[in-house]
Amino acid sequence: MIYVITHKAFDDSIVPQEGYRILHVGENENCKSSYLRDDLGNNISFKNTSWCELTGLYWIWKNGLEALDENVGLVHYRRYFTTSIENESYKVLGRLPQPLSYQAIRNMNIDSHSILLPKSEKMIYSIEEAYAINHRIQDLRTTRDAIRSIFPQYAQSFDSVMRQKFFYGYNMMVCQRRMLNAYCEWLFPILEYVEQHTNLNEIEDSYQKRIFGFISERLIQVWVYHQQFQVLNAPVFNVEKKGDNWIRSAVKRGKAYQIKRKRVTQYHLNDQNNKNYHV
Numbered sequence: 001m002i003y004v005i006t007h008k009a010f011d012d013s014i015v016p017q018e019g020y021r022i023l024h025v026g027e028n029e030n031c032k033s034s035y036l037r038d039d040l041g042n043n044i045s046f047k048n049t050s051w052c053e054l055t056g057l058y059w060i061w062k063n064g065l066e067a068l069d070e071n072v073g074l075v076h077y078r079r080y081f082t083t084s085i086e087n088e089s090y091k092v093l094g095r096l097p098q099p100l101s102y103q104a105i106r107n108m109n110i111d112s113h114s115i116l117l118p119k120s121e122k123m124i125y126s127i128e129e130a131y132a133i134n135h136r137i138q139d140l141r142t143t144r145d146a147i148r149s150i151f152p153q154y155a156q157s158f159d160s161v162m163r164q165k166f167f168y169g170y171n172m173m174v175c176q177r178r179m180l181n182a183y184c185e186w187l188f189p190i191l192e193y194v195e196q197h198t199n200l201n202e203i204e205d206s207y208q209k210r211i212f213g214f215i216s217e218r219l220i221q222v223w224v225y226h227q228q229f230q231v232l233n234a235p236v237f238n239v240e241k242k243g244d245n246w247i248r249s250a251v252k253r254g255k256a257y258q259i260k261r262k263r264v265t266q267y268h269l270n271d272q273n274n275k276n277y278h279v
Contacts, residue, residue, distance in 0.1 A: 001019060001020070001021055001064065001066055001070070001071075001072055001073075002019055002020045002021075002071075002072075002073040002074075002075060002102060002105070002174065003020075003021055003022075003023045003036070003056065003060055003064075003072075003073065003074050003075070004020055004021070004022045004023065004075055004076065004077055004080075005023055005025055005053045005056040005074060005075070005076050005077065006022060006023070006024055006025070006035075006076070006077035007024070007025050007026045007027070007048070007077075008030075008077075009030060009032070010077045010078070011239075012077075014080070014096075014098075014099065014239060015099070016099055016101055016102060018101065018102050018103070019101070019102025019103075019105075020099075020102065021036055022034075022035045022036065022077075023035065023036040023037070023038060023056050023059065023060070024036065024037050024038065025038040025045065025048050025053065025055050025056040025059075026038070026045060026048030026049070026055065027048075028045070036059075038055050038056050038058075038059040040063075041059065041062065041063040042059075042062035042063060043055065043058065043059050043062070043063075044058050044059075045059070047212075049206075049209065049210075050200055050209045050210055050211060050212055050213075051191075051210075051212045051213065052171075052210050052212065052213030053074065053076065053171050053213060054171070054191070054212055054213060054216055056074065057074055057171070057184065058184070058188065060072065060074065060180070061180065061181060061184040061188075064177070066177040067177060068176065068177050068178040068181075069112075069176055069177070069178065070176065070177050071102075071105055071106060071110055071174055071175070071176065071177075072174070072175065072176070072177045072180050073105070073116065073172075073173055073174030073175070074171065074172055074173055074174075075099070075172050076170065076172065078238055078239050078240050079170055079172065079236050079237070079238050079239075080097075080099035080100070080236065080237060080239075081099060081100040081105075081116070081118070081172070081174075081234040081235070081236060082097040082098065082099060082100055082234065082235055082236070082237050083097070083100065083104075083234070083235070084235055086098060086235075086237075087235035087237055090237050096237075096239065097237050100234060105174055108232055110174060110175060110176060110232065111176065112176055112178060112179060113227075113228075113229055113230055114175070114229055114230040114231070114232055115173055115174070115175040115179065115224060115229050115230075115231060115232065116173060116174035116175065116232045116233070116234060117168040117172070117173055117220070117224070117231055117232070117233060118168050118169055118170055118172050118233065118234065118235075118236040119233040119234065119235050119236065120166040120167060120168055120233065121166060121167045121168075121169060122165065122166050123165045123166060123167060124165070125165065126162060126163050126164065126165055127161060127162050127163070127164055127165075127167060127218055127221070128140065128162040128163065130167065131214070131218065135208060135211065135214050136203070136208060136211065139194065139198060139211045139214075139215060140162075140215065140218070142193075142194050142197050142198060143158075143190065143194055143215050143218075143219070144158055144159075145193075145197070146189075146190045146191075146193035146194055146197075147190060147222075149193065150189050150190060150193060151186065151189075151190070153226075154186075154222060154223075154226050157222055157225050157226035158222050160225065161218070161221050161222045161225050162218075164221070167217075167218075167221070168217075168220060168221055168224075168231075169217055169236075170217065170236060171213065171216055171217055171220065172236065173220065183220070183223055186223060187216060187219055187220075187223070190219065191212050191215065191216065194211070194212070194215065195212070198211065
């Protein structure tokens with residue numbers, strides 16, 4: 001089963017009928033009757049404002065009924081896996097792609113040592129640097145403290161991944177149910193430690209309060225790296241960006257490069273001046 005996470009009403013006509021279910025997370029007062037809800041059963045729905053799609057992942061872990069060798073995955077109401085051909089047509093012609101069908105995912109033969117993730121994004125800076133210029137670096141450092149305390153065998157893998165210059169975004173994945181269970185058994189204790197050592201009331205920016213979603217985007221890479229999984233990739237398209245052709249995208253990337261390069265330089269200057277340790 002592939003779960004489509006949403007926190008609001010959307011045009012769900014794009015969602016494949018076979019092998020996909022929509023899971024409404026957070027405030028569920030206006031949830032369609034045909035949707036699953038993350039505030040029923042064993043859940044942490046009340047944490048959605050800072051845990052984002054992870055309240056959905058938690059619900060899937062605790063309430064999903066898939067067999068251990070069955071594919072289970074998470075995508076978003078606006079982001080889906082697709083094929084390379086569909087994605088290129090989308091970028092050049094602006095024609096909305098079709099999400100990967102459940103049968104196409106099954107044909108990938110995802111086993112107990114492989115996982116489907118978004119096509120990695122290559123960066124000019126490390127994961128640590130990227131986090132520092134976009135979010136609160138202290139939260140990433142608290143995450144390292146959590147790993148050293150709870151899963152010390154992962155500490156070296158965490159440090160190695162933080163130096164990598166590519167990134168699997170969006171908390172999107174497909175793997176066997178047994179692997180999703182194992183991932184959640186590892187992930188949620190780490191995030192709970194971070195939650196216990198973070199005062200969310202000090203964060204005024206509502207976007208930056210979504211720290212657990214941001215952190216988990218990095219932790220999936222740590223877990224996969226440590227487990228030495230085979231990573232299968234598929235492009236991801238965003239239904240809300242169908243007006244962005246490749247020319248507009250190139251211009252945006254160029255502008256973003258200049259801004260973020262300056263932020264990386266400033267981050268290292270601040271780090272040296274404050275004599276802070278790196279993650």
